[in-house]
Amino acid sequence: MSKPLIIDTHVHTFPNEEVGKQILEGIKEQTSVPYYCYGTIEELRTNMQECGISKSVMVNFAPVNWTKGNNFWTCAVAKETDDLVPFISPHPRMKGRKPVDEIKHKLPWGAKGLKFHPEAQEFYPHDKKMLPIYEFCQEKNLPIVFHSGKNIDSDGHFCEPQLFTEVLTEFPKLTIVLAHLGSGFWDQTKKLVNEFSNVFFDTAIAISGIYDRDEKTRENYLSNEEAADLIETIGADRIMFGSDFPWVNPAWDIQRLQQLPINEKDKINILGKNAVRIYNL
Numbered sequence: 001m002s003k004p005l006i007i008d009t010h011v012h013t014f015p016n017e018e019v020g021k022q023i024l025e026g027i028k029e030q031t032s033v034p035y036y037c038y039g040t041i042e043e044l045r046t047n048m049q050e051c052g053i054s055k056s057v058m059v060n061f062a063p064v065n066w067t068k069g070n071n072f073w074t075c076a077v078a079k080e081t082d083d084l085v086p087f088i089s090p091h092p093r094m095k096g097r098k099p100v101d102e103i104k105h106k107l108p109w110g111a112k113g114l115k116f117h118p119e120a121q122e123f124y125p126h127d128k129k130m131l132p133i134y135e136f137c138q139e140k141n142l143p144i145v146f147h148s149g150k151n152i153d154s155d156g157h158f159c160e161p162q163l164f165t166e167v168l169t170e171f172p173k174l175t176i177v178l179a180h181l182g183s184g185f186w187d188q189t190k191k192l193v194n195e196f197s198n199v200f201f202d203t204a205i206a207i208s209g210i211y212d213r214d215e216k217t218r219e220n221y222l223s224n225e226e227a228a229d230l231i232e233t234i235g236a237d238r239i240m241f242g243s244d245f246p247w248v249n250p251a252w253d254i255q256r257l258q259q260l261p262i263n264e265k266d267k268i269n270i271l272g273k274n275a276v277r278i279y280n281l
């Protein structure tokens with residue numbers, strides 16, 4: 001059998017080893033979450049080659065005062081390449097430029113979608129500051145991926161899956177992707193799928209967790225049977241493979257997905273084909 005198309009829809013990258021190390025070490029110190037590498041573009045490309053990944057979607061976001069710089073770097077580093085796909089994060093409280101103007105500014109630079117982390121950026125999905133962003137993205141057919149569910153050391157109260165109900169209702173043509181399959185809130189994820197056809201998911205961290213993490217966080221990990229059941233309930237055509245590189249090596253989750261008791265067609269869709277359709281790649 002020929003090798004399947006593999007697209008990693010959830011990676012984070014940093015401009016150089018020093019910056020990556022500072023951020024990753026800071027998080028590790030606070031939360032004891034380990035990381036796989038420093039998240040440089042060179043490391044990512046080496047890993048993609050080893051894993052047979054054709055494209056990686058960079059879902060970079062930064063503190064509010066570094067919004068424009070981070071978005072600019074993410075687009076610039078991906079410009080004129082086929083293997084890197086830039087998603088930007090116009091912080092809802094960014095200064096000096098409205099979020100919608102920031103999106104308009106970055107479209108010519110190649111931005112293909114948006115990423116938000118309601119937990120880290122401290123806003124609820126239906127915050128009124130977000131509404132012009134949703135309206136613009138719906139009109140321009142730009143997908144938005146949100147962190148959803150529990151985060152490293154927080155309960156996920158800003159972004160439980162059910163908190164997206166209003167947005168999904170008011171913007172029925174907006175493509176919304178909930179990262180991590182709703183991390184820990186599996187019943188809410190299943191409910192949303194039933195009610196809305198414009199909600200999709202990525203698998204980042206959700207199925208295998210972060211390797212070598214301490215035992216107390218392992219309750220989030222899914223067994224093969226639990227993962228297969230969740231995929232079947234959601235529908236494999238609505239789920240995309242994502243790793244959360246550089247916290248984990250994408251190879252681990254590719255292997256895990258390939259071993260799950262689901263059919264081959266579903267594996268091929270999750271590993272790459274769905275991303276082509278959902279993210280217009």
Ligand SMILES: [Zn+2]
Binds near residue numbers: 010012204244
């Ligand atoms: Zn992530």
